[in-house]
Amino acid sequence: MTTTRMMSDQRREALSGSLWFLPLLMTVGALLLGAGLAEIRLPEDGPLSPVLYHGGAEDARRLLLSVATATVGVFALVVGLTLVALQVAGNRYSPRLVRSFLRDRPTQLVLGMFIATFAYNAAGLYTVGAQEDYPRLAVTGGLVLLFVCIAALVFYVDRVAHSLQTHTLLNTVGLTTRRAVEARPPGIGRSAGLSGLDGVPWDEPPVGAIKLLAPRSGYVQRLQMDALMRAALGEDAVIQLVPGIGGHVVAGTPLGWACPANGGLVRPETLARSVNRAITIGAGRSSYNDVALGAIQMVDMALLSMHVFDYHTVEQSCAELGVLLGRIAGLPLGPEAVVDSSGTIRVLVPGLYFGDYLELACGEIRRKGSSEPVVLLALVKQLRAASASATPERLTLVRRELEYVRAAAQAGIPEPHEVERVLREADRVLLLVGAGQPEHPAVQLAGL
Structure with missing residues (x-):
């Protein structure tokens, strides 16, 4: 990768984590769109006449003002929902996940849509005067943007509700991490x-x-x-x-x-x-x-x-x-x-x-959940997945982690039958990764 390409990626990655850049571009685009539509005068009996706004100039100004005012109020609601999502994600899951919400492109688009709609309608007040010959197409565009904002609000509420679900957060983190691996x-x-x-x-x-x-x-x-x-x-x-x-x-x-x-x-x-x-x-x-x-x-x-x-x-x-x-x-x-x-x-x-990644993925979870069979069994499944494409040298590290899990179960779980369950699953995976005959008698009797 050339230096120019790397610097371009850096700028793009930095801007993708900001909540202002995309809304700024959309606002500028809305102002340019409004300026362009304001120069278009359509005849009263033209083909677009049925969908154009036909009120008087004063009515058009009140419409633009009402849309701009309503947009600001709903925008405050969107910002509130965003802050709540950031707080819930940071407190409930991890403060490091806040960056994932900031990089969420649909969130940036919704924020940009409300800001752009406000700017479009507020700027329209300067082009619609007292004369009756005002840009009806531009005023109609402001009303259309209001309906687009309402649809965006419904979409955003649904997205916030789903984005706080565990599987969505994990999929987002997993996808980002896989892309980092693919970048080598x-x-x-x-x-x-x-x-x-x-x-x-x-x-x-x-x-x-x-x-x-x-x-x-x-x-x-x-x-x-x-x-x-x-x-x-x-x-x-x-x-x-x-x-x-x-x-x-x-x-x-x-x-x-x-x-x-x-x-x-x-x-x-x-x-x-x-x-x-x-x-x-x-x-x-x-x-x-x-x-x-x-x-x-x-x-x-x-x-x-x-x-x-x-x-x-x-x-x-x-x-x-x-x-x-x-x-x-x-x-x-x-x-x-x-x-x-x-x-x-x-x-x-x-x-x-690879051993460092194994310790990172298993160590803290194993120590924190050493008394919970569900946690240790989840670690056993995780290590089984890690062994699928591991080299013989790395399988040795996987076996070592499995032994740590066995030791944690024996030392931390109070119920003997739950200890038996974790040991049985750990020994099953030890056999799969080529550790030889397991120590646990239940696995031996099963002929696995």
Whole structure:
């Protein structure tokens, strides 16, 4: 992906999370539409006469004023519904889900429709004077927009009611996360997870390295690998980043290190400027490239649902986490090294291993729900889904998580028959992933 394409994606992703940009465009469009229709004068007996407004000029002004006033009142209701949805989603499921509501395109369209209708009718008051020859088509357009706003309100109320349902929220988060996986950000795919990068001390400077300091505090949202590669080649250097996608940095602390590749001299100021332009740092984590953020949102929903004893939501969250783990189980994961045409490593980026994703998806849920059979059984199903496309090495990690689930059931569940149930399901999955003969006697007797 070129730098221009990356910067365009950044601007588009930033604007898609704002509630003002699309309504602003729609308002400008409505004003231009009104200005254009105001120049059209249709004859009284023309083909459109049956649908045109035929009141007097003063009646037309009152109509425009009434539509503008009514639109403002209903717009306040829409804003109230939006704020309620944001509050419910943040408190009930996860504060991180608020961004999903802000990025909801239908919500932006409905808000834009009301603002554009108000602007259209308010601006029409300047074009409809006391003379009887006023733009009837433009006035009719204002009345039509009122009916469109009423339909949009009904649609929006229905959408808000459905958007707060658990499966809708999980589907939204899952879809965004799958898109992030398909984008193959640094740490997923290509040369990620090379064995030679296992022991790299990311927080420690290599010998002879210079510091590349972070210009601001925040989270790493994007890495333009092409730009980093050009920066490294331009200074004949090797760039080693300290944080990867989703990592937090503090202004003035090392964002990365740079070492001469062939014993030459590196210009720190020039290289630092190039690196800073290639890395986007924002106040919060972005779902565009941050696969771990999607997993965190699903885990949040599961954890907060346990507080209100909503274990069905926990099951749904674990099912969606299983889909995510199954998608990445067969992909290269971990720190990534980018090489030039001669095979020399030029850029090193840290990344999460499959074991890190497993712990992220299972650890907190297992510890919080260790006394609930429903939660542990949901984790067993999640791990079974994760093992579908896993490599033999990663199946070992899945088996380890299953053993953790077995230990949590034995230590946390008070009822022996519920312990038996969880152990039986865990042993069944252990057999499927090739763990050998299970310890649980019920599975052995079943011949599974």
